[in-house]
Amino acid sequence: MYLFPAGCLAFILFFTVFGDKGLLRIYEIRQDIVGVEERLNGTKLENETLKREIVALKSDRRYLESIARKDFGFVRSNEVIYQFPQEKK
Structure with missing residues (x-):
């Protein structure tokens, strides 16, 4: 007598929690949204950082010079470069 209503209730509860649109799926989707x-x-x-760098490269000669020195090893004609060997650990 109580077996059929209890079975229906268990069926509904199961799909409420574990179904395609169940509580667990909603939780997973919210976690995905947060990520x-x-x-x-x-x-x-x-x-934004890249935009600022683009503006600096277009307008700031000192920044452009620092990039050329650091990345490409450029020097001015009147400069002398000293290179020291790396210490081995």
Whole structure:
């Protein structure tokens, strides 16, 4: 007598928790959204940094010179470069 209503209740409860649109799936989707939002914020910060670097490369001669010196080893004609051997540990 109580077996059929209890079975229906168990069936409904099972799909409420474990179904395609159940509570566990909703929790997983929310966790995915949080991860995507974190990646989006990181990408936005990186994008802003790159935009500032582009502006500096276009307009700031000192920044451009520092990049040329650091990355490409450029020197001025009146400069002398001293290179010291690396210490081995």
